[in-house]
Amino acid sequence: MKMSLVNEAHGFYLKGRFLDALSIYRKLAGLLGEDLFRANISLCEKRLGIGRNLxxxxxxxxxxxxxxxxxxxxxxxxxxxxxxxxxxxxxxxxxxxxxxxxxxxxxxxxxxxxxxxxxxxxxxxxxxxxxxxxxxxxxxxxxxxxxxxxxxxxxxxxxxxxxxxxxxxxxxxxxxxxxxxxxxxxxxxxxxxxxxxxxxxxxxxxxxxxxxxxxxxxxxxxxxxxxxxxxxxxxxxxxxxxxxxxxxxxxxxxxxxxxxxxxxxxxxxxxxxxxxxxxxxxxxxxxxxxxxxxxxxxxxxxxxxxxxxxxxxxxxxxxxxxxxxxxxxYYLTSGAAANNLFEIPEVIRNVDPYGVIVSLTSYPARIGSAHITVKSLLSQTFQPSAVVLWLAEEEFPGGEVSLPKELLDLKPSGLSIQWCHNIKSYKKLIPALKAYPDNVIVTADDDIVYKPTWLEQLVGSYLQYPDSIHCCRAHKISVDGETFMSYRKWRRNIKDPAPSYQTFFTGCGGVLYPPASLHSDVMNEVDFTTLCGSGDDIWFWSMAVLNGTKIRVIPDKSFTLEFTPDSQEVALWRNNDVGGENDAMLNRILSRYPDIAKLVEHGGVEELAI
CATH class of the missing domain: 3.90.550.10 (Spore Coat Polysaccharide Biosynthesis Protein SpsA; Chain A)
Structure with missing residues (x-):
């Protein structure tokens, strides 16, 4: 019997079943003495990666x-x-x-x-x-x-x-x-x-x-x-x-x-x-x-x-x-999907998280510090398919030759610089919608340093609510029936996680747009430049509501805006917010699209997944 055990253990070892062999050798050591099988046990442990010399x-x-x-x-x-x-x-x-x-x-x-x-x-x-x-x-x-x-x-x-x-x-x-x-x-x-x-x-x-x-x-x-x-x-x-x-x-x-x-x-x-x-x-x-x-x-x-x-x-x-x-x-950041290590779970098989495009724009007054933002986007725990910086040909007539070396040095790390005509702040999304109509597009501002988990949180939220637009920073629109109260009276920096038409994203925090989440009028350059020339957030929000797409803010209470040095001296928000231009632009939008007010009043808030 003991000899048959020896033969069985040896057979297991030759077949690569080292744990089975180890179990039998330990049993034999107890029956016949440890010295006889010390070498066998040591070999099995070495193959298994266990033992005293870890x-x-x-x-x-x-x-x-x-x-x-x-x-x-x-x-x-x-x-x-x-x-x-x-x-x-x-x-x-x-x-x-x-x-x-x-x-x-x-x-x-x-x-x-x-x-x-x-x-x-x-x-x-x-x-x-x-x-x-x-x-x-x-x-x-x-x-x-x-x-x-x-x-x-x-x-x-x-x-x-x-x-x-x-x-x-x-x-x-x-x-x-x-x-x-x-x-x-x-x-x-x-x-x-x-x-x-x-x-x-x-x-x-x-x-x-x-x-x-x-x-x-x-x-x-x-x-x-x-x-x-x-x-x-x-x-x-x-x-x-x-x-x-x-x-x-x-x-x-x-x-x-x-x-x-x-x-x-x-x-x-x-x-x-x-x-x-x-x-x-x-x-x-x-x-x-x-x-x-x-x-x-x-x-x-x-x-x-x-x-x-x-x-x-x-x-x-x-x-x-x-x-x-x-x-x-954690699934997204593990590399399991990116490296095709496992079959994609059925529940997210139709969601391509690696079709994510990060899109932003800049202009001459900010281009000197834009590399700081781009570095933070290239250092995300969740890596997008591309980070695209859209620049206006009219503002940089010399092309890439006129761009800072610090920015150009980031191209080998994944930065893509693409050119378009000058539509001001709308450059961060409109050209991307044309170039990547079937992709998830995440917009960023050129004056923010984004924390490493920023994109992973947005994509994770999108996987849970694939029919909504997602943002890291938002206000809640205050309404009285179909009447919108002044922008400065809205609830600021809300963290209500239920998707809602009343959630108004602010682009500086980053916004994730699923494919086909905006109304087709979003591309109407005449309208957005006439109605909302300096308020791209208002235009994009209105196109979301008009399309029946609700907005969800990520309930991360630790989220804060970290601005790049000296970037706020030329910020658009000062005139839009303090100067009252946001209210004027919103009123022009509501006059052009009266259904938006009705949707906001009657659209309600989506129930949270539980």
């Missing part, structure tokens, strides 16, 4: 584990990207991805995330291996569940690991969470209050463990692998999964077997989106026994370390709700 100096190193298959490869990739993006520069991360029959393509995709101070090890599991074949009442117990139970044995040379489900987004560096002391406990976990408080009877009653303080969610667990091995937890978990009461895959077994030998952590370390709508913020604060000073659940998400999409409605399957937008932002 990269890094150890002082700032954290160990992370994921479990995935081809069906979960994309969200795991995005989750890992979010972890890497938000880690501190001095932190080293060893990531162990336990893969269940994962395709070679997806293995390569996940390993492509490896970078300086981040090592990604793929531990390949065979679902058909005997160690993963467990039946209960005729039903197959999932490989993922068994793998989670087996982490102490699979990662036998680690004393501690932070396990994360693939349907999460990491919002901050995880070092502090990883370094929580759990020396005498099995794990650090976050309670899930919904099954305890909302289920009738509660989950604790169903499992006959009413004496437990909480029922925890297993999507984030800081595991004490050393203590779990000492107490033979793997076998106890497997035994309970085969013979105990189970409702939630691995989670019930972990709760029952761990009992209260866990440290309960802040809800921010595994913030479950399923809490939204079920509990108020006061209830969440009370049940988790921690202060929550946020004004909304969205604010709580912003303060979380780990956000967990634990509901059935996964964000890569359905566009719904403010919190799902968070996942899409």
């Amino acid at each position: 990269p890094g100096n150890g002082q700032n190193r954290i160990n992370i584990a994921f479990i995935t298959d081809d069906g979960f490869a994309l969200p795991t990739y995005v989750a890992l990207h979010s972890l890497i993006r938000n880690k501190n520069d001095d932190v080293e991360v060893n990531v162990y991805v336990l893969s269940v029959n994962l395709s070679r393509e997806n293995i390569d995709n996940l390993k492509s995330l490896q970078k300086d101070k981040v090592w990604v090890f793929i531990l390949e599991l065979d679902e058909n291996s005997s160690q993963f074949s467990i039946l209960k009442n005729g039903f197959h117990v999932s490989t993922a569940a068994i793998t989670k139970f087996s982490l102490p044995e699979i990662l036998a040379d680690l004393d501690k690991v932070l396990y994360l489900d693939g349907d999460i987004i990491v919002r901050s560096d995880l070092s502090e969470l990883y370094n929580v002391c759990i020396d005498d406990l099995y794990a650090g976990v976050v309670p899930d209050i919904k099954p305890t408080l909302k289920y009738k009877p509660s989950i604790l009653s169903k499992l006959n463990v009413e004496h437990h303080r909480y029922y925890f969610n297993s999507g984030m667990m800081l595991l004490n692998l050393k203590k779990m091995r000492q107490d033979d937890l793997t076998n106890k978990l497997l035994d309970y999964r085969k013979n105990g009461i189970n409702f939630f895959m691995d989670q019930d077994a972990l709760n029952v077997v761990f009992a209260d030998n866990v440290k309960y952590l802040s809800c921010r370390n595994n913030l479950l989106v399923t809490l939204q709508g079920e509990f108020t913020l006061d209830q969440i604060a009370h049940e988790y026994k921690e202060p929550i000073k946020c004004k909304s659940f969205s604010d709580l998400v912003e303060s979380a370390n780990v956000v967990h999409f634990a509901s059935k409605e996964k964000p890569w399957k359905i566009l719904q709700g403010e919190q799902f937008l968070l996942w899409y932002r």
Whole structure:
């Protein structure tokens, strides 16, 4: 029998099934002595990327584990990207991805995330291996569940690991969470209050463990692998999964077997989106026994370390709700779509986020500092297809020869300089509408420094509301019936996220225009120069309303305008706002298009996706 095990282990090794071989060699070492199989174990560990001589100096190193298959490869990739993006520069991360029959393509995709101070090890599991074949009442117990139970044995040379489900987004560096002391406990976990408080009877009653303080969610667990091995937890978990009461895959077994030998952590370390709508913020604060000073659940998400999409409605399957937008932002910045690494999720298959054009204009008085704005546009976390600067031939008769060197130096980095006739501030959009009629166009002003996540937020908002125009800064039009109140009496800098005709975008913050979102009259140069010569925002807003397109402002309270040096000495807004020209232009528009006032009065506000 022992010789057959040796042959089986050797066969697994030759086939590249190193984890299966390692498991058998460790078993043989226990039966026949460690010295006989030390070299075999070492070879397997080397192939798997585990062992005692791991990269890094150890002082700032954290160990992370994921479990995935081809069906979960994309969200795991995005989750890992979010972890890497938000880690501190001095932190080293060893990531162990336990893969269940994962395709070679997806293995390569996940390993492509490896970078300086981040090592990604793929531990390949065979679902058909005997160690993963467990039946209960005729039903197959999932490989993922068994793998989670087996982490102490699979990662036998680690004393501690932070396990994360693939349907999460990491919002901050995880070092502090990883370094929580759990020396005498099995794990650090976050309670899930919904099954305890909302289920009738509660989950604790169903499992006959009413004496437990909480029922925890297993999507984030800081595991004490050393203590779990000492107490033979793997076998106890497997035994309970085969013979105990189970409702939630691995989670019930972990709760029952761990009992209260866990440290309960802040809800921010595994913030479950399923809490939204079920509990108020006061209830969440009370049940988790921690202060929550946020004004909304969205604010709580912003303060979380780990956000967990634990509901059935996964964000890569359905566009719904403010919190799902968070996942899409990381998806867009991960490079998954840009590099064609995975099949595009069906829900956004018809949306081409990489058909985005950033368009702006400038003129002689500002051209000297325009490169500052352009640099910020070229440094976005979400990279557009093109950044196009439109210049009037009449204003720069010498062509590119008359442009500053600092600006021309940005052409190799992605700046496209294109020429048109002089229609003043309208140059930032009208020529782009002609040149790119089927693209998403995002306009920017030449006197603003845009933060790196500016474009990613706009595109993410667009993916959630593809029929709306999106902006970062807006006012709310004050009306009395069909009568518009003076511009200076409008509510300024609103953050109402529901799309509405009454939301008036201000172009300086940036505006995203989906294809065909403006009325065809938008291109009528005679009308816009006569009615609204210096008010392009008013013209574009009116063309949106006339077309039946509502406007949504991104509810980012941290958004501010950072102007380039000395740019405001020649700003148009001074005369338009303070001088009252905005009211005059708006009245001319309403006289020409009286239906706009009726639409604003009766169009209402679109219901938010929930």
